[in-house]
Amino acid sequence: MIVRTLKDCENSDRSVSTETWKSVRLSLADDNMGYSFHITTIYAGSETPIWYKNHLETVYCMSGNGEVETVSDGKVYPIEPGTVYILDQHDNHLLRGGSEDMQLACVFNPPLNGREVHDADGAYQLNETPLQDA
Ligand code: 9YT
Numbered sequence: 001m002i003v004r005t006l007k008d009c010e011n012s013d014r015s016v017s018t019e020t021w022k023s024v025r026l027s028l029a030d031d032n033m034g035y036s037f038h039i040t041t042i043y044a045g046s047e048t049p050i051w052y053k054n055h056l057e058t059v060y061c062m063s064g065n066g067e068v069e070t071v072s073d074g075k076v077y078p079i080e081p082g083t084v085y086i087l088d089q090h091d092n093h094l095l096r097g098g099s100e101d102m103q104l105a106c107v108f109n110p111p112l113n114g115r116e117v118h119d120a121d122g123a124y125q126l127n128e129t130p131l132q133d134a
Pocket of ligand 1: 023024037
């Protein structure tokens with residue numbers, strides 16, 4: 001069994017920050033679970049274009065508020081604690097933080113390897129180097 005704490009992972013290279021979000025990667029590919037599991041904070045008032053062409057992602061809101069817009073049809077879905085959205089179609093989308101930061105639990109298939117950040121299209125590539133300590 002593998003046991004980690006959010007606090008320990010926040011203070012390690014498992015924590016990845018950008019201008020609009022922070023991701024703490026509690027479980028990555030080298031745990032050999034077939035998925036990775038992250039706690040993500042989306043900053044209030046931010047907008048992030050995302051298009052996971054190489055991954056499927058499920059996102060569950062634990063706290064805060066925001067919205068997600070699917071680019072293909074312009075539909076906007078409010079996000080609040082208890083909301084889950086499931087990107088089963090590799091959906092191109094815009095993720096927005098609301099009046100306060102959102103805390104999300106995120107699962108990726110295939111699993112992320114390490115410190116991936118979005119490329120110009122809002123995707124993660126598949127060939128990121130694994131963490132040294134993981
Ligand atoms: C919801 C989402 O995809 N936010 C971007 C960060 C991502 N969850 C990650 O790398 O943990």
